[in-house]
Amino acid sequence: MPPTPDTTSHTGTEIAEERPRGPRRRTGFLGLLQRHMILMLILVLVGIFSGLAPATFPTFQNLQGIALGQAVSALLALAVLLVVVVGEFDLSVGYILGFCAVLAAKLAGEYALPGLVAILLALLAGGLFGLLSGVLTARLKVNSLIATLGVGLAVSGLSVGVSGGQTLSSNIPDVVKDLARTRVLGIGGAVWVVIIVAVVLYVVLTRTPLGRKLYATGGSETVARMVGMRTTLLKVSVFATAGIIAALAGILQLGLSGAANPSYGSNLLLPAFAAVFLGSTTVRPGFFNVWGTVLAITLLAVGFSGLSLLGTPFWAEPVFDGLALIIGVLLSRWNVRAARGRAK
Amino acid sequence: MAVEARLSVRGLSVAFGEHRAVDSLDLDIASGEVVALLGANGSGKSTTVKALTGINPVRPGATIRLRGESLDPAMLTPAESVRRGIRVVHQEAPLVADLTVAEAMALHQGFPTALGLIRNRELERRTALRLAAFGIDIDPGRLCRELTPAERASVSLAIALADIQEDEAVLILDEATASLSTEDASRFLIRVREAADRGLAVLMVTHRLPEVRANADHTIVLRDGAVAAHFGRNDFDEVEVVRAMVGPGGRQTVVGDVPDADTKATPALVATGFGGPGVESVDLRIARGEILGVTGRAGGGAAELLRLLGGIERPTSGLVEVEGNAAVIRDPRAAIALGIFYISANRLIEGGVPTLSVAENLTLPRTERYGFGTRRARADVGRMMTMLDVRPPDGGVPFGSLSGGNQQKVLLGRWLLLEPHVLLLDDPTVGVDPQTRQTIFETLDLLAARGTAIVLRSSEPEQLARACSRVLVIRDGRIVGELTGDDVNTEEISLATYA
Numbered sequence: 001m002p003p004t005p006d007t008t009s010h011t012g013t014e015i016a017e018e019r020p021r022g023p024r025r026r027t028g029f030l031g032l033l034q035r036h037m038i039l040m041l042i043l044v045l046v047g048i049f050s051g052l053a054p055a056t057f058p059t060f061q062n063l064q065g066i067a068l069g070q071a072v073s074a075l076l077a078l079a080v081l082l083v084v085v086v087g088e089f090d091l092s093v094g095y096i097l098g099f100c101a102v103l104a105a106k107l108a109g110e111y112a113l114p115g116l117v118a119i120l121l122a123l124l125a126g127g128l129f130g131l132l133s134g135v136l137t138a139r140l141k142v143n144s145l146i147a148t149l150g151v152g153l154a155v156s157g158l159s160v161g162v163s164g165g166q167t168l169s170s171n172i173p174d175v176v177k178d179l180a181r182t183r184v185l186g187i188g189g190a191v192w193v194v195i196i197v198a199v200v201l202y203v204v205l206t207r208t209p210l211g212r213k214l215y216a217t218g219g220s221e222t223v224a225r226m227v228g229m230r231t232t233l234l235k236v237s238v239f240a241t242a243g244i245i246a247a248l249a250g251i252l253q254l255g256l257s258g259a260a261n262p263s264y265g266s267n268l269l270l271p272a273f274a275a276v277f278l279g280s281t282t283v284r285p286g287f288f289n290v291w292g293t294v295l296a297i298t299l300l301a302v303g304f305s306g307l308s309l310l311g312t313p314f315w316a317e318p319v320f321d322g323l324a325l326i327i328g329v330l331l332s333r334w335n336v337r338a339a340r341g342r343a344k
Numbered sequence: 345m346a347v348e349a350r351l352s353v354r355g356l357s358v359a360f361g362e363h364r365a366v367d368s369l370d371l372d373i374a375s376g377e378v379v380a381l382l383g384a385n386g387s388g389k390s391t392t393v394k395a396l397t398g399i400n401p402v403r404p405g406a407t408i409r410l411r412g413e414s415l416d417p418a419m420l421t422p423a424e425s426v427r428r429g430i431r432v433v434h435q436e437a438p439l440v441a442d443l444t445v446a447e448a449m450a451l452h453q454g455f456p457t458a459l460g461l462i463r464n465r466e467l468e469r470r471t472a473l474r475l476a477a478f479g480i481d482i483d484p485g486r487l488c489r490e491l492t493p494a495e496r497a498s499v500s501l502a503i504a505l506a507d508i509q510e511d512e513a514v515l516i517l518d519e520a521t522a523s524l525s526t527e528d529a530s531r532f533l534i535r536v537r538e539a540a541d542r543g544l545a546v547l548m549v550t551h552r553l554p555e556v557r558a559n560a561d562h563t564i565v566l567r568d569g570a571v572a573a574h575f576g577r578n579d580f581d582e583v584e585v586v587r588a589m590v591g592p593g594g595r596q597t598v599v600g601d602v603p604d605a606d607t608k609a610t611p612a613l614v615a616t617g618f619g620g621p622g623v624e625s626v627d628l629r630i631a632r633g634e635i636l637g638v639t640g641r642a643g644g645g646a647a648e649l650l651r652l653l654g655g656i657e658r659p660t661s662g663l664v665e666v667e668g669n670a671a672v673i674r675d676p677r678a679a680i681a682l683g684i685f686y687i688s689a690n691r692l693i694e695g696g697v698p699t700l701s702v703a704e705n706l707t708l709p710r711t712e713r714y715g716f717g718t719r720r721a722r723a724d725v726g727r728m729m730t731m732l733d734v735r736p737p738d739g740g741v742p743f744g745s746l747s748g749g750n751q752q753k754v755l756l757g758r759w760l761l762l763e764p765h766v767l768l769l770d771d772p773t774v775g776v777d778p779q780t781r782q783t784i785f786e787t788l789d790l791l792a793a794r795g796t797a798i799v800l801r802s803s804e805p806e807q808l809a810r811a812c813s814r815v816l817v818i819r820d821g822r823i824v825g826e827l828t829g830d831d832v833n834t835e836e837i838s839l840a841t842y843a
Contacts, residue, residue: 209711212700216708219697226656226694227709227758228680286699 037331038282038295042302049306056309064188068256070301071180071190072097075249076265077272077279077293078197079242084276084288085205086238087218088144091269092133092152093246098265099159100126100250104176105168105260115173123247129155130243134236152266159262169259180255190252194294197245202290214238215287271318274325275300281328300324348412349374350545351396351430351514356417357403358388358395358569365391365400367569373545375511378537380556381549383566384589384804384838389549392566393518396547397432398425411512429512431504433497435519439488445499446471446484453506478502478535494528497521501535511543518549522642526554533559551641551842553582567591586838590806610668612797613684613766615653618662622648624821625661630766630797635788637812637832638801639841645821646801647689650768653799654686655679666765680709683765687755689774689801691748695755698744702734705743706758728757732783749780756787766797773807785811805837817841 033040050058076093083090100122107118129151136147180190205211217224217231225231254260278299279292303324304317349372358366366388373379383389394400396408402417409415410428439448446467450456456466471484480498482491491499497520505513517536521529529552537559540546550556556563563575565588573588575581615628623645630636640646651657653664655673664671666682673679679686688694696705703725707714714721725739732753734746743754752772759767769788773781788798788811802808808815815832817825817840825840 209714212704212708212711216697216700216704219699220693222694223697223708226654226676226686226688228677230677 035283035285038278038292038299038328042295042299045299045302045306049302049309053306053309057306060186062305062309064186066301066305067191068188070297071188071194072249072253072256073268073271073275073301074194074294074297075197075245075252076268077275077297078194078201078290079245079249080269080272081276081279081288081290081293082201082214082238082242082245083144085214085218086235087221088137088235088239090130090133090148090239090242091145092129092148092155093242094265094267094269094272095152095155095159096126096129096243096246096265097250097253097268098260098262099129099155099162100247101254101260101264102159102163102168102250102262104251104254105172106162108173108176109168109171112171115175118173119176119179119251122251123244126243126245126247126250127240128243130240130246131236133243134239137239138232138235156262156266163260163262165262167259167261172254172258176251176255177258178255180252190256193248193252197248198290198294205290218288271300271321274321278325278328281331296328348409350377350411351547352407352409353396354407356392356395356406356408358391358400359403365569366395366566369566369569369571371547371564373514373547375543375545376540377561378540378546378548378559380560380563381547381566382551382553382556382563382585382589383572384806387566387589388569389566390518391569393432393516393547393549396420396425396430396516398422410514429508430514430516431508432516432518433500433504433520435522439491439496439499441487441489443488444485445475445482445488445491448488448499449474449484449503449506452503474506475499475502478505478539480535492528493523494525494532497524497528497532498535501532501539505539505544509543510539514545514547515539516547516549519551520548521550521552521555525643529555530558553585553842556580556585557582565589583839586835586842590834590838611665612667613653614665616663618649618652618659618664619821620648620652620659620661621657622821623652626818626821626823628816628823630799632795632797633792634814635792635798635800635812637808637815637837638799638818639805639808639815639837640818641841644819646818647770648821649818650686650770650799650801653679653766654684654768656686656688680762683763684768685759685762685764685766686768687752687759687770687772689771691751691755691774695751696743696758698742700743701740702729702743702746702754703739705754706739706761709758709762724761728754728761731760732757732787747777748775749777752776753780753783756784760787760791764791764796766799767791768799770801771803772800773802773804781807805841806834808832808837809834815840 046058056062076097079093080090103125104118104122107113107121108115133144133148133151136142136151137144178189179193180188182189184192205214213224213229213234217229217234221231250265253264275296276288276293278296279294280286280288281292282295283289283292300321304320307316307320308314351371351373353369353371356366356369356371357364369392381389381392391400395402398420399422402420404418406417407414408417408420410430415428440451443451449471450467456463456470468484475482475484478498478501480502482495482499488496488499504515515536521532524532533555536546548556548560557580560580561577563580563585564571565573565575565585567589572591573584575585611629612632613628613630615626618626618628622643626649638646638649648657652659653673655676655678658675659673664673666684671682673682673684676686697708703721706725706728707721729737729739734750734753734757743751746754756772772784776784788800792798800808800811809832812832813828815827815837816823817827827836827840
């Protein structure tokens with residue numbers, strides 16, 4: 001018989017209780033290094049690729065291309081981030097992205113609705129799907145992985161239904177294209193949308209009581225409820241907002257490519273999660289955070305763009321993303337362990 | 345005695361740093377004998393059990409003899425202790441929820457197999473046989489998660505003794521009956537008694553004196569890590585036992601320095617016919633500035649009453665009035681809006697958010713009060729950290745990195761910032777160092793003097809005696825007694841709680 005684990009009765013006070021030590025704030029050069037590891041990696045990679053492909057890599061056109069190409073992924077990653085902050089997962093955002101792109105294309109193309117109306121209806125649809133996931137998870141207590149997997153699967157079917165399985169590219173309204181492509185200060189509209197969403201999320205998450213509540217709910221829903229927070233309402237709102245952000249990403253995708261493919265979006269889901277987790281190792285290590293996520297997306301994009309300029313085939317991108325995630329997380333854990341070792 | 349005892353311990357000491365938790369303890373358990381180990385919290389009961397089971401290191405110089413064979417205390421590991429025949433049934437019997445009873449037992453005994461595959465029918469047959477040997481009637485195919493606490497205890501008993509003869513083993517009941525009803529507990533103990541009659545040696549650690557009277561051949565009372573008294577079956581006396589547990593000075597009443605509650609004014613909180621999970625029906629009246637103690641055995645309703653008043657569990661019956669106004673305590677949010685704040689005994693799960701900083705945890709309730717600005721929050725955090733002497737005095741460190749005592753200070757400070765109307769504290773000194781205890785009690789006195797009504801539950805009667813002017817005794821979800829005046833002393837509270 002193996003030893004039964006020691007269960008201290010809750011009336012027992014005989015042994016002073018030892019809490020596991022949480023992450024410590026790092027100061028000094030090493031702390032700075034850890035907090036900005038990904039930023040530095042990006043700069044190093046830019047340097048290397050600029051040296052290796054001076055004619056093609058460090059050009060404004062290439063960098064603009066990288067940024068525009070990643071705008072949709074970045075927005076999707078921000079949707080994933082918001083849900084992960086409250087301690088849940090949303091697997092449906094990729095499918096919502098695809099559905100909303102198709103829906104907007106269909107409404108504008110076939111039913112000739114004004115572009116703006118089509119956009120608003122698509123955002124509304126994304127929000128409603130998110131709301132559904134939120135109610136299933138927070139109110140009906142279905143595990144969020146299962147709830148959003150179910151919602152996502154259903155949405156993927158609806159995308160095919162709405163589009164008839166076709167890629168929709170006729171009569172894409174100008175407002176959709178303009179939103180994604182118009183250059184302001186030389187930078188594409190899609191990139192501006194990402195920047196605005198990121199700044200808003202950053203301010204909300206780090207500078208407002210609401211953000212504090214979201215992190216508290218993610219850290220311990222029990223405690224959050226016990227200090228009077230409406231955790232169910234918070235979670236449902238977060239899922240709905242994530243749905244809207246995913247829908248916005250779908251509209252950007254439609255504007256950028258000028259076509260809506262019903263199967264698009266689902267293959268962006270895993271890289272988005274990868275970026276969120278990789279991002280949690282930097283800027284504010286141990287916390288899912290906005291700039292970490294954006295930097296992680298940038299790192300992955302710069303890394304792969306450089307490699308492809310050097311002749312790496314297209315299938316290498318997911319391989320690169322996956323390896324970067326695993327190595328990044330391992331490195332940061334090793335870093336934490338080293339810090340603990342020093343603390344002893 | 346001509347025959348050597350099954351288990352014979354001499355000079356057992358366990359030290360944590362400077363502090364001797366157990367100091368040269370002698371203990372003998374003969375075959376077929378049930379020995380009870382009693383003592384207040386912190387007297388060394390659990391430490392003794394953990395020493396015998398190889399969890400706590402024993403100081404050199406002790407001798408432990410099991411069935412006449414000497415056991416090297418330095419080499420005593422949990423696995424070795426089990427192998428030699430020292431078996432334990434814990435209060436919260438740890439059974440894997442998703443396994444059947446038969447599978448849970450096979451984890452310890454081994455699975456019967458044919459060609460590497462489990463023979464399920466044979467396994468169930470064996471298990472049923474094993475359970476029947478203890479007079480337990482449970483279908484071996486049932487999932488452990490479906491078992492009642494009484495059934496869990498019985499299955500744990502069968503598992504503990506599954507692969508050993510009763511005349512070879514020593515069974516330790518580590519508060520095994522604490523979460524059982526009185527009837528279930530006595531049924532469980534009858535099985536243990538029968539096993540003892542077949543030759544088992546039993547050491548029972550418990551708080552329930554009637555169980556000891558009914559079952560123990562011999563009783564040892566510990567106080568401050570040493571044996572304070574022995575009782576045989578015939579000279580067992582509950583008042584004497586409690587007196588030995590409490591020690592000299594327990595009679596002292598501390599009511600003198602408890603501030604007088606303003607009993608004439610509108611009471612801070614009145615509950616009538618109040619009930620919910622674990623609480624049948626309670627009538628309660630707390631004056632402003634009063635520190636009301638509640639006590640009772642685990643699962644009896646005292647802790648549950650606090651959870652209901654704090655809105656953690658939803659009340660199902662009764663009326664509540666706060667300051668003379670009818671109130672509905674639907675959830676923690678509603679309670680907090682009424683100024684009723686609850687501090688849980690389960691600091692690990694229901695305390696703070698471990699990943700957030702101390703400052704963030706302090707300002708967690710009603711964060712919106714602070715808006716976008718940080719200046720007010722910083723001032724409030726600084727004030728609380730100084731007042732409660734939180735260490736380290738740095739609001740930026742993660743809450744999870746604080747010691748238990750400092751975590752408790754932060755949790756208290758969290759509610760102090762909001763001017764509590766009624767403060768409910770469930771065992772606030774669990775795992776808290778003596779200095780912090782002092783700080784906590786001084787703070788409670790201060791709050792009471794300012795008019796806060798406080799309800800305090802504690803597993804340590806001396807703390808209730810120290811802080812309260814009135815103590816309610818709660819059993820089976822009802823108030824069964826009230827101690828006031830000179831009766832609020834450690835001894836009376838212990839008797840009322842455990843007898």
